[in-house]
Amino acid sequence: MSIRERLSGNEAIAYAMKQINPDVMGAYPITPSTEIPQYFSTYVDNGEVDTEFIAVESEHSAMSTCIGAQAAGARAISATSSCGLIYMAEMLYVAASNRLPITLAVCCRALTGPINIHNDHSDAMSVGDAGWVMLFAENNQEAYDNYLQAMRIGEAVSLPVMICQDGFITSHAIENIELVETEKVKEFVGTYKPEHYLLKKGEPMAVGAFGMPAYSMESKRQQAQAMIDAKDVIRKVSDEFARMTGRQYGLIEKYRMDDAEEAIVIIGSSAGTARECIDALRAQGKKVGMVKVRSFRPFPAEDLVDALKNVKVFAAMDKDDSCNAHCGPLYAELCAAMYAAGVNGPKGINYIYGLGGRDVTVDSIGRVFAGLEEIAATGEVGETYRFLDVRE
Amino acid sequence: MSYNLKENLQKEERFAGGHRMCAGCGSPIAIRTVLRQLDEGDRAIVTGATSCMEVSTFMYPYTSWKDSFIHNAFENAAATCSGVETAYRSLKKQGKIDESCKFIAFGGDGGTYDIGFQSLSGAMERGHDMVYVCYDNEAYMNTGIQRSSSTPRFADTTTSPVGKVVPGKSQQKKNLTKIMVAHGIPYAAQTTFIGNFKDISEKAHKAIYTPGAAFLNIMAPCPRGWRYPSGDLMEITKLAVETCVWPLYEVIEGKYVLNYRPKNKLPVTEYLKRQGRFSHMFKAGNEWMLEAAQKEVDRNWEDLQNLCEQR
Known part of the structure; x- marks a missing residue:
């Protein structure tokens, strides 16, 4: 039986993270996504998850730690908003081109000029070319549901995934929500089994090469193909999710x-x-x-x-x-x-x-x-x- | 166990030759020497900041790194390494891996003193079990010899050129090692290539095997930027130490230890005159620059001796 709850969008995302129990979270506070690492670090400090939480000194370092952790063989997650998202923009490109399926929860908020903490999509749209899968939610239920599907999608095509919701409008508003039982979530999301990773025994690996013109374009073409392939993957994961929950999503x-x-x-x-x-x-x-x-x-x-x-x-x-x-x-x-x-x-x-x-x-x-x-x-x-x- | 150069050199080479670094560059020597201090059988995961070192040693499809290596960007080697180290702790705790690994990050002074300073400070403050190694060549050499906060006063660089009005860099060199000590990390040290490499080897071993965050600052000259004949590398580093421009010291749990005291402290001119970047300081009328440089070295040396004598 699914669980009926009343949660804000941020609570729903943090709860999804807890159910998934990822290996590493690197995050930095920024309104309105701050609550996500807050809730999650409580889970960490109460021993409710195995995740190691890195309280970094900036969003740039948040994404840098996620890149290091995911390349090392871990499932890495973060959460951010607005200026934080574009502060990590450089790293978003690296995460995508290194084909690391990191999951980033974004509470969309206006970019500064004038400084404004409220919702629009200027942050997410400004990183629309970074190579991330980007799913947007209409309400808290969708934010939660999208988050449960993120790793399945990202890991299938080796691309990072942004789960976007609207700052305050859904991140802070409390709505009725239907949660999936944790055992079912774990079964649906599965375990992360990368083929190659830095910590793999007996197989040293080098990540983040200097690519000269002779090779760079091929690597970008492969990245483009992964995004093309993601369309079908999103549909298939949605279908599977619908069989579990009755809630059907498409592109x-x-x-x-x-x-x-x-x-x-x-x-x-x-x-x-x-x-x-x-x-x-x-x-x-x-x-x-x-x-x-x-x-x-x-x-x-x-x-x-x-x-x-x-x-x-x-x-x-x-x-x-x-x-x-x-x-x-x-x-x-x-x-x-x-x-x-x-x-x-x-x-x-x-x-x-x-x-x-x-x-x-x-x-x-x-x-x-x-x-x-x-x-x-x-x-x-x-x-x-x-x-x-x-x-x- | 006493240090033995022959034994040290017989250890496994973890950094392959054939890379594209310049002859007479200190950076690959620093890297090889540090990696050689890993105990046999110990795995290392190495992080490299964007730098000469990175673009010259990991040009697709080749790599000089026999251990797992990750390059992320210019300013975040410390944060990236901290992510790798945290993944290790998480996976180990969950029983998903069973090996024992060490974590080493390398960056030049640009990626360490300047653009990577925040990332470094964060990683050191958080106390990850890692070593951050700065190969300090005192300017942005990869982009063509621009001044950094590590560049010494008066040095001629492409963004602090010796002009008609301004004679090279106006500011003194930032003392990064002291700043790292202020983080309260268990081990910080300053070293370079001297004699039989005892100093750098022992410090690298301590840095790697001290639990928690460690910082190693290695003077690693650049023949193009410093303008010395590439064969003179070891003489330049020796003079840096003998003039007390770059004293050898370490700070263990906050306690300063002076590792070498020159018998006859040489005048700074002995160091400066070997390098083209300081040649204007020797022109008639510029004696004040030499005096100022000497004064700065003397003051820093005095400060360091005081720190080392404190109980």
Whole structure:
């Protein structure tokens, strides 16, 4: 029997970590992910896990210790947010190129400028090219469920995995949650059995070579292939997880999309808000729907095109601005996917929204759909680079 | 057991030749010597900071490292090594491995005194069972001889060039060994290549086999940056010691021990004049630089002697 609980997103992640019982955690406090290493170090100091906790002096060292530990043959984990994530950005690239399946819990928070502790996706999006699998959660349950699947995915393709949730919105909000029994978690996650590692008896190994042009590109190509392969792995692990829990996930989730003519594409907690809005609009007879992106890396290009090919108009919702005078990252990659697939029927616009914790309400999403309705009615797209709910 | 050079040299070589380091460079000598102090049969996991040493010894698909080796980045050899060591403790505790391993990190002065300083301080404070070895060549040699906080005053480097107004580096060398001692680690030492390598060998062995965090600072000259003929390496290090520019000492559980006191402390000019990086100091009108350099050496030597005599 699964366990019914009421937990915050951070508590849920820390509990998942405890159930998995990894070998090493290297972590540094930063709002709003601080609670994760706090809860976890209590488990460590009470002898409830075998994990060795390294209370490092920075996020850069947090990821450095994880790289050392994972390369040595251990399962290594960390947690961070915002500036902490980009402080370890250099190491994120090393972890991925060394093909080390480290698991990093991220509570997404705005990057500084102005300093702001609230949620947006500027931190995670800024490391979107680092080579990590990136799964985003809508709520606490998904944060927990994604975390239980992370190591299965990462270890299958030898890539590190980021489990992202929205800072404060889910990291601190307490929700009802269904936990999996620890024995089942252990069985599902399994033990880490790397083929090669620094501490392997009788087989010295060298990690982190200086790669000259004659070899570097091949290593990057192999890394790219691992990310391509991750798509199927995520689906298969999700299926297996569904058999255990009844909760099914894919690369994306479609909500009321079957006959939708106007759709939004969104990542994270605001999907929950959008559901309310969509239900209300549907009650008025409007053909609206939503596509939620669970996996941002690998980018679910085929799934998104398939989900959106028959709509009249869509809005890609970016909780981050690329500051390129053009669009946010989700819109850019989504449009590239549509164009590459030869799908040019739907019109698409971009909304930059929720920056620095700007509240996203049911009415906010309603304003997006109103904009889409106008485009559908007039055929005029107008400005594609839009900002939602901002004083100008 | 007394030290015997012949026996020491007969130990297993753990660092293979054929790497791309320059002739007359101190770094590979430091590495070979330190690794040779591992007891027979003991495994080591080595961490290397990005440096000349790293790019010259581990260019894919070749490696000079017979022990397991990990290079991560420039500024985090200490943190990376601490991660490896922690993994070892965790896996050992869980019965997943049964071997006994030692953990050694190598970094140049750039990766140790400067950009890797925070990572090093963190690892030493946490007290991991590891040795951090700095091969100190007193500048960023890998990127082309830029000044570091380890570069001595007046040295000519590419970012502290001898100009018409500023005569080389303006600041004195940072005393990293003392800073490491201030961390309260059980063993810290300063050494270089002298005579039969007794000093460096014994210190490396102590550093490796002292439980907890240890720090070893090895003066390892660079012929390109210091501008000396590559064959002069051992004379340069000897002069560094005989002038008291680089005194040999160790600090065991906080107690300073002077390992060598020159019978006739040579003037610092004997050391400076052998190196092109200090040649401008000998030009007419620059006598004040030589005086200032001597004053700094004398002050540091006096300080060290006081520390060593304290009870």
